[in-house]
Amino acid sequence: xxxxxxxxxxxxxxxxxxxxxxxxxxxxxxxxxxxxxxxxxxxxxxxxxxxxxxxxxxxxxxxxxxxxxxxxxxxxxxxxxxxxxxxxxxxxxxxxxxxxxxxxxxxxxxxxxxxxxxxxxxxxxxxxxxxxxxxxxxxxxxxxxxxxxxxxxxxxxxxxxxxxxxxxxxxxxxxxxxxxxxxxxxxxx
Amino acid sequence: xxxxxxxxxxxxxxxxxxxxxxxxxxxxxxxxxxxxxxxxxxxxxxxxxxxxxxxxxxxxxxxxxxxxxxxxxxxxxxxxxxxxxxxxxxxxxxxxxxxxxxxxxxxxxxxxxxxxxxxxxxxxxxxxxxxxxxxxxxxxxxxxxxxxxxxxxxxxxxxxxxxxxxxxxxxxxxxxxxxxxxxxxxxxx
DNA sequence: GTCTATAGGAAGATAGAC
DNA sequence: GTCTATCTTCCTATAGAC
Numbered sequence: 001x002x003x004x005x006x007x008x009x010x011x012x013x014x015x016x017x018x019x020x021x022x023x024x025x026x027x028x029x030x031x032x033x034x035x036x037x038x039x040x041x042x043x044x045x046x047x048x049x050x051x052x053x054x055x056x057x058x059x060x061x062x063x064x065x066x067x068x069x070x071x072x073x074x075x076x077x078x079x080x081x082x083x084x085x086x087x088x089x090x091x092x093x094x095x096x097x098x099x100x101x102x103x104x105x106x107x108x109x110x111x112x113x114x115x116x117x118x119x120x121x122x123x124x125x126x127x128x129x130x131x132x133x134x135x136x137x138x139x140x141x142x143x144x145x146x147x148x149x150x151x152x153x154x155x156x157x158x159x160x161x162x163x164x165x166x167x168x169x170x171x172x173x174x175x176x177x178x179x180x181x182x183x184x185x186x187x188x189x
Numbered sequence: 190x191x192x193x194x195x196x197x198x199x200x201x202x203x204x205x206x207x208x209x210x211x212x213x214x215x216x217x218x219x220x221x222x223x224x225x226x227x228x229x230x231x232x233x234x235x236x237x238x239x240x241x242x243x244x245x246x247x248x249x250x251x252x253x254x255x256x257x258x259x260x261x262x263x264x265x266x267x268x269x270x271x272x273x274x275x276x277x278x279x280x281x282x283x284x285x286x287x288x289x290x291x292x293x294x295x296x297x298x299x300x301x302x303x304x305x306x307x308x309x310x311x312x313x314x315x316x317x318x319x320x321x322x323x324x325x326x327x328x329x330x331x332x333x334x335x336x337x338x339x340x341x342x343x344x345x346x347x348x349x350x351x352x353x354x355x356x357x358x359x360x361x362x363x364x365x366x367x368x369x370x371x372x373x374x375x376x377x378x
Numbered sequence: 379g380t381c382t383a384t385a386g387g388a389a390g391a392t393a394g395a396c
Numbered sequence: 397g398t399c400t401a402t403c404t405t406c407c408t409a410t411a412g413a414c
Contacts, residue, residue: 021299023215023299024213024215024299024301026212026213026215026216026301027215027299027300027301034228036297045227051276065310102299103352105352105356105358106295106352107299109352109355109356110212110213110216110291110296110299110316111216111271112212112213112215112216119358122356123356123358126353126357127357144260149365150360152353152365153346153369154195155349155353156344156345156346156349156352156353156362156366157346157349158349159348159349159352159353160344160346160347160348160349160350160352161345161349162344163292163295163298163345163348163349163352164295164315164345164348165343167294167298167311167312168296168312168316169308169312173341173345176338176341177345189378
């Protein structure tokens, strides 16, 4: 059990996520992680004996379950399809702060020792995201293959818009993506 | 003037580009850069007194002029539009090795001290790319705003497909992007 | 469970011989 | 223009007190 001024488990992972998301794996030094969590290096090692690699792994694990509970599952209600697509738009807007923040999946893919530790979780999350969108896309009678293709395209547009927004220093690409999302996913041109 | 066994200017920048593209800015240590170029640390500092930051800057500068000469300008011929779009597809396929390689713009955007040194060049290259595609898109009588939007979308899809291909460990997303590119850019649905 | 202190090594960068 | 050798700083990780 923690002492009085300890940081909570939730806030801890959240702070680590923020650092990995903003600086990437190699840029996330223990000094920064220590500063942002308010814990000393040694305290971080007590909580994560595996060091930085374990921290990133747990961040990814929490990200995965967070997305499942707060994005994928809420999209599975029996509310009208347009309502759920609007929910998707709002959630993505909040998740990436209107395009100001990068995606941790992209940032952790850039790890120099990428082969192995994160690849599996990242792949799983990408596929779960596509699957969730695919279910939305096919619920109005659209053929499965078509819905799947649209879902994959939306995921491409999402991450491409984030890359472009960061690269150009403008939130507009992400905003335009969000605006086009319903048409892209449901195929109403 | 160089000695006999020196690496050429072109190969030097090429080797540096490869490292930055594959490992990101923070992951590109001087040890790796030294190993991949065949030059010792001190030799690299003789050529780039500004250190790693100057190396990345020059890599971006060369990337920009390379793209201008080998991609943007060749698209400005008076050949049939479909022929030029096919050229674009081929060039992109080669540039990213069929989706196996990441984009250096995305990888250098992830630098921990991103503010400043690279932001400007990266932004310029993104805009030049969009502009080049926009010209292609509007040459068949399409409205300027529509062509611009399509060009931006193609750039999003390009980078999104690269992110997705790396994240899932499959070249298919990039391949599907290349296949859809002509329709996306010219709007023939 | 958190801390201070420190080990041990790799990072970026420089000096000076050739 | 390239090298070996070195400097300083920062890194990851551990030891041990509280």
